[in-house]
Each structure stands twice: as structure tokens, then as C-alpha cells.
Amino acid sequence: MNLVSDNLFATVTRLEGKVSIVFDGKSDRQNPGEIITPWSEKVVPTLSGLDVDVDFRGLKYLNSSSFMPIFKMLSSARDIANNVHVRYDGSVNWQRLSFASLETIAKSWPNLHLSNH
Amino acid sequence: MTQPMEHRFEIPLVWDSVSKIRLEVGVLFSSYIDEVRDRAVMIASELAENIVKYGAVIDDERVGFITVCLSDEQFSIHSHNAVGDIRHVQAVEAIIEEINDSDDPSKLSISRLRKLIAGSVDGPSQLGLLRVATDGNSDLSCRFGDTVLTIEAVHRDSVGDAA
Numbered sequence: 127m128n129l130v131s132d133n134l135f136a137t138v139t140r141l142e143g144k145v146s147i148v149f150d151g152k153s154d155r156q157n158p159g160e161i162i163t164p165w166s167e168k169v170v171p172t173l174s175g176l177d178v179d180v181d182f183r184g185l186k187y188l189n190s191s192s193f194m195p196i197f198k199m200l201s202s203a204r205d206i207a208n209n210v211h212v213r214y215d216g217s218v219n220w221q222r223l224s225f226a227s228l229e230t231i232a233k234s235w236p237n238l239h240l241s242n243h
Numbered sequence: 244m245t246q247p248m249e250h251r252f253e254i255p256l257v258w259d260s261v262s263k264i265r266l267e268v269g270v271l272f273s274s275y276i277d278e279v280r281d282r283a284v285m286i287a288s289e290l291a292e293n294i295v296k297y298g299a300v301i302d303d304e305r306v307g308f309i310t311v312c313l314s315d316e317q318f319s320i321h322s323h324n325a326v327g328d329i330r331h332v333q334a335v336e337a338i339i340e341e342i343n344d345s346d347d348p349s350k351l352s353i354s355r356l357r358k359l360i361a362g363s364v365d366g367p368s369q370l371g372l373l374r375v376a377t378d379g380n381s382d383l384s385c386r387f388g389d390t391v392l393t394i395e396a397v398h399r400d401s402v403g404d405a406a
Contacts, residue, residue, distance in 0.1 A: 154288075156258050156296065187265070190289055190370040194359040201360050219281040223378035230353050231360075 127172070129165045134158070138169060144177045145207075150184040153192040162192070166199035173207040183215040188224055197228060204238040216242030247314035254291050254324070256298045256305040264291045264309055268320075271311060279402050283318060286379045286396050287311065289371040290322035293335075293394070299327035301391065319381075319397040326392045335394065338369045339383045348376045 129136035134153045139146045147169070155161060180200065188196070204210045212232075214225040225240065232238045252267055254260045268287040272280035287309055294307035301307070307324030326332050345351045352373040358364045372394075375381050381396040 154262060156292075187288075189261075189292060190374045191292070191368065193356065193370055194368055197356060198360050219278050220285060220378070224374075227349070227353050227356055231357060 127169055129161070131155075131161045134161065136165070144179065145173055146179045146181070148181045148184065152185065152187040153196070154187055154189045156191070158189070158192040159195040162195035162199065166195065166202065170199065170202045170206060173203055176207050178203055178207045178210045179213070180210060181213045182221065182225070183213055185221070187220070193224070193227070197231070200228070200238065201235070204235050208237065210238045212238065212240045214240070214242055245315060247312055250311045250313070252287075252309045252311075254294045254298075254307045254309055254322075256295050256307065258295055260295055261288055261291045264288060268309075268311060271313070272318075275402060279318075279398075282379050282381075282398065283311070283320065286320045286375050286381060286398075289375050289379075290320060290394060290396065292371060294322050294324045297326060297328070297331040298324035299390070301325035316401045316403065317398060318402060319395060321393055321395045323391055323393050325390045326387070332387045332392055334367060334369065335372070335385055335392065336387075338372050339385050339394075342373065342376045342383055348373065352377050 127138045133151045135150045137148045153162070200210060200212065212228065214221045216222045222242065225242070229240055232240060250271060252264055254264060265284050265288045268284050269280060272283045291309055294309070298307040301324065307322060310321045310323070312319045342348045342351060352370070355368070355370060355373060359368055372383060375396050376383050379396060380399050382399060383394065383396055385392065385394045
């Protein structure tokens with residue numbers, strides 16, 4: 127269930143009712159949705175009722191075309207999971223700026239929480 | 244104060260050009276603070292993506308150009324490319340007008356993201372130019388003539404004040 131593409135990787139680990147999804151690499155394809163969306167459509171249905179930790183801190187770069195498929199995956203995950211905890215690195219400029227939008231959007235998503243460290 | 248420097252990069256219309264411009268602009272801004280360098284790299288990358296996605300042949304060559312103007316105080320990044328489909332020009336003009344008319348482009352960006360997540364947007368996401376205006380802290384303008392589209396992003400703050 128891991129995501130493995132040319133530059134972008136996500137490792138899914140399950141342990142005692144919790145799921146950890148750790149992203150690594152960079153998402154800079156012309157159409158990243160072609161990779162992220164089919165993977166997301168397989169993973170998200172398996173998250174029902176679980177606590178999910180999604181870690182973006184290892185990502186080196188996200189282009190703007192990646193925002194929609196990634197944020198859509200998080201939106202679908204919080205629809206089905208118990209809680210979704212998103213981690214990004216607030217000390218990295220582009221991560222802090224990119225995830226600021228999600229911070230605002232997530233205010234209306236009560237079971238999605240973000241931490242920036 | 245030193246004279247402003249202009250650096251012009253050729254962008255072949257292939258996707259590898261986008262990662263290459265990130266490296267080249269990163270090197271160009273290597274002596275600047277991280278925040279300035281990261282913004283410049285992101286702006287150049289987003290504009291280069293537009294060139295590769297929507298660019299057309301110019302003077303019998305499949306290339307566009309990114310130009311970085313850099314002074315002690317400020318920087319700006321311009322993209323130039325021929326456009327084959329006028330609808331792309333109209334879309335760029337529309338989003339830049341919307342950004343410039345907005346009191347807070349970040350609200351525009353969030354509204355756009357919400358619509359994209361809800362699946363209620365047809366056509367291109369337009370998040371690239373919104374990101375340049377918001378995360379890139381830049382004023383945007385564009386002009387179109389002789390089939391060539393120029394998009395200009397002028398960083399708002401002095402590069403010395405950006406930390």
C-alpha cells in the first residue's frame with residue numbers, strides 16, 4: 127500500500143489501531159494527481175475508524191499542482207478516520223507557507239489536527 | 244549600490260526544465276537568506292511550469308524564457324513564452340486581475356482550494372499564480388503581444404527585510 131513513484135514516496139505503517147503515513151521525496155510532476163489520487167483511493171478506505179498520522183516533514187518540495195490531490199486525500203481521510211493528525215515542519219519556509227492554507231481550511235474539519243514541529 | 248543584474252534562462256518545453264530552473268535559481272540566490280531564496284525558487288518553478296504546460300514554438304524553437312532581475316534591494320522574475328491557445332492567456336489575465344482586485348489574495352487562494360477539494364472547479368487549478376502572489380509575496384502583472392505572453396512577479400519586500 128506504499129506510494130512509490132519516481133520522486134515521491136509514502137510509507138504506510140499499521141500498528142494497534144493506528145496508521146502512520148510518512149511522505150518523503152518531492153512532488154513535482156506535471157500532473158501529480160495521476161500518482162497521488164489512485165494511491166489515495168486505495169489507502170483511504172482502509173482508514174475507517176482509525177487514528178491516522180500523516181507526516182510531511184520529510185518532503186523536499188511540493189508544486190502547486192500537488193496541493194489539490196494531497197488536500198483532497200486529507201479531506202477524504204478525515205471523513206472516514208477517527209482522527210487525522212498532520213505534521214509539517216514549520217521551520218522550513220515553503221512547508222510553513224504551504225500548510226498555512228490547510229491550517230485555515232482545517233478549522234472547519236474538527237477531527238483533523240495539524241502540528242508544525 | 245550595485246547595478247541590477249539580469250539573468251536569462253532558456254526553458255525548453257520539457258518537464259525536466261522545471262527542476263533545472265529550481266537548481267539554477269537556487270544557486271543564483273545562494274548568498275541570500277533562506278526565505279528569499281525559497282521564494283525565488285518557488286516563483287521561478289511555478290512560472291516555468293506554466294511555460295512548459297502552455298508554451299508554444301517561438302522562432303522555430305520549443306522554448307520559453309525565465310528572466311531574473313536582481314538588485315541589492317529587490318528581485319523580480321518574468322516568464323516569456325509563445326502561447327498557442329488564447330484561452331490560456333485569458334485565464335492568466337483573469338486570475339491576475341482577480342488577485343490584484345482582492346484585498347487579501349490568501350483568502351482567494353483558500354477559497355480556490357476549497358472549491359478544488361469539493362470538485363467544483365472546471366479547468367486549470369490556477370493555484371500556481373495564487374501561490375506566487377501569496378507564498379511568494381509578489382505583485383503580479385501580465386501582457387500579451389505578438390503571440391508572446393509575459394508574466395511578471397515583483398517581490399514586494401526589500402530582500403534585506405524579508406527575514
